[in-house]
Amino acid sequence: QVQLVESGGGLVQAGGSLRLSCAASTSGRTFSTYAMGWFRQAPGKEREFVAAINWSGSITSYTDSAKGRFLISRDNALSTVYLQMNSLKPEDTAVYYCAARVGYSYYQSGDEYNAWGQGTQVTVSS
Numbered sequence: 001q002v003q004l005v006e007s008g009g010g011l012v013q014a015g016g017s018l019r020l021s022c023a024a025s026t027s028g029r030t031f032s033t034y035a036m037g038w039f040r041q042a043p044g045k046e047r048e049f050v051a052a053i054n055w056s057g058s059i060t061s062y063t064d065s066a067k068g069r070f071l072i073s074r075d076n077a078l079s080t081v082y083l084q085m086n087s088l089k090p091e092d093t094a095v096y097y098c099a100a101r102v103g104y105s106y107y108q109s110g111d112e113y114n115a116w117g118q119g120t121q122v123t124v125s126s
Contacts, residue, residue, distance in 0.1 A: 002026045002034060002100050002115045009096060009120030012088055016124070020083040022098030022117055031079035032056070035106040037113055038072060038083045040094035040122075050096070051083060052106035061106060065091075088124045095119040 008020040020038070024031050037052035051062045051072040060072050071084040081098060099113035107113070 001028065002031075004098050004100060004115055004117035006096065006098050006117040006120040009122045011123045011125065014089055014124055014126050016088050017084070017086045018088065018122060020085065020096055020098075020120060020122075022081045022083075024079045024081070024100060026079065029102065030076075032076040033102060033104075034100040035103055036072075036074060036081040037099045037101075037106060037108075037110075038081075038096060039099060039110055040092075040096045041119075042091075042094040045094075047097070047110055049108045049110065052108060053081065054106050055104040059106070061108060063108075085122070088122075090124045090126045092122060093124050094122060096122050 003025040006022050038050040041047040053060045053072045057074045069087045074081040097119045098117045100115040101113045
């Protein structure tokens with residue numbers, strides 16, 4: 001079992017930056033046995049994939065709109081995954097969720113993840 005708690009959301013002007021954190025509490029398994037992902041859901045829209053990272057942090061994946069602006073990373077010693085978001089746009093406004101799945105590889109489908117955080121709100125003003 002793993003519990004996830006996101007933090008770092010807030011209100012920022014377009015062009016600004018935010019760093020989201022997701023702290024994991026694991027029992028029975030070490031954090032490094034989980035692949036991690038970030039997803040977001042805007043009002044009236046479906047949840048969408050943002051970024052993912054494999055168990056070691058050596059392989060990452062991004063949705064096209066995040067490439068070049070967002071950076072996903074992890075610190076296994078701290079059981080934490082991060083999402084550095086730069087050059088934010090109003091269309092990035094959403095609730096951001098981190099997710100975990102047991103396994104070394106990441107997936108872009110939310111259905112592959114079996115643990116989710118409560119979400120953190122990111123609002124980008126124009």
